[in-house]
Amino acid sequence: DIQLTQSPSSLSASVGDRVTITCRATQTVSNWLAWYQQKPGKAPKLLISKASTLDHGVPPRFRGRGSGTEFSLTIDSLQAEDVGLYYCQQYQSSWTFGQGTTVEVQ
Amino acid sequence: VQLVESGGGLAQPGGSLRLSCEGTDFDFGNHALTWVRRAPGRGLEWVSSVSRTGRTTYYADAVKGRFTISRDNPKNTLFLEMNSLRPEDSGIYFCAKSPVDIIAYFDSWGQGASVTVAS
Numbered sequence: 001d002i003q004l005t006q007s008p009s010s011l012s013a014s015v016g017d018r019v020t021i022t023c024r025a026t027q028t029v030s031n032w033l034a035w036y037q038q039k040p041g042k043a044p045k046l047l048i049s050k051a052s053t054l055d056h057g058v059p060p061r062f063r064g065r066g067s068g069t070e071f072s073l074t075i076d077s078l079q080a081e082d083v084g085l086y087y088c089q090q091y092q093s094s095w096t097f098g099q100g101t102t103v104e105v106q
Numbered sequence: 107v108q109l110v111e112s113g114g115g116l117a118q119p120g121g122s123l124r125l126s127c128e129g130t131d132f133d134f135g136n137h138a139l140t141w142v143r144r145a146p147g148r149g150l151e152w153v154s155s156v157s158r159t160g161r162t163t164y165y166a167d168a169v170k171g172r173f174t175i176s177r178d179n180p181k182n183t184l185f186l187e188m189n190s191l192r193p194e195d196s197g198i199y200f201c202a203k204s205p206v207d208i209i210a211y212f213d214s215w216g217q218g219a220s221v222t223v224a225s
Contacts, residue, residue: 032210034210034211034212036150036212038150042217043200043215043216043217043218044142044150044200044202044212044215045215046211046212046213046214049210049211049213055213085149087149087150089150089211089212091209091210091211094152094164095140095152095155095209096152097142097149097150097151097152098149099148099149100149100150
């Protein structure tokens with residue numbers, strides 16, 4: 001099974017900061033990787049598919065990069081409404097999620 | 107697109123529950139569907155998926171042999187029959203759809219149904 005490890009587990013930053021979350025896979029997933037945001041008490045929301053393709057309506061401050069085993073999600077200018085949990089998910093072989101990264105705004 | 111789960115609740119270890127997920131405002135029968143859960147204090151975990159026709163199903167090792175996924179396309183409803191429940195099956199269960207009939211990523215999710223397995 002392909003495992004995904006996200007880092008950091010949590011981060012706290014100020015409005016306007018650039019923040020980056022990393023997702024590492026135990027074997028290559030090519031670019032078959034998605035990112036989700038989950039706000040407290042809400043359903044997960046798709047942000048990015050195929051490593052870097054923004055879903056409809058997702059603000060362009062969200063940016064996905066990477067291929068193979070190393071991926072990143074960057075929020076270019078953190079906003080207060082970006083608070084939540086962020087997950088990566090691979091769909092190269094079966095389907096697995098990273099453990100999640102909590103984003104807080106100072 | 108709307109996905110609305112129902113059927114969660116409290117079950118004893120070894121017991122059973124059946125979750126339902128009704129989909130509206132999209133062509134239900136043309137999309138693969140999936141159940142994902144989130145246990146308390148843990149991250150998201152893929153549970154089971156079904157092709158658009160219902161003929162092909164997939165299960166995580168943790169639930170294989172105990173859970174059954176199915177769908178009723180004329181009624182726009184997805185099901186998850188959960189038997190031999192264990193305390194570690196507790197959590198929020200989300201249904202999610204893939205953009206096409208390929209089970210890949212999940213572009214719409216329901217709000218979730220809570221399952222608690224305890225004596």
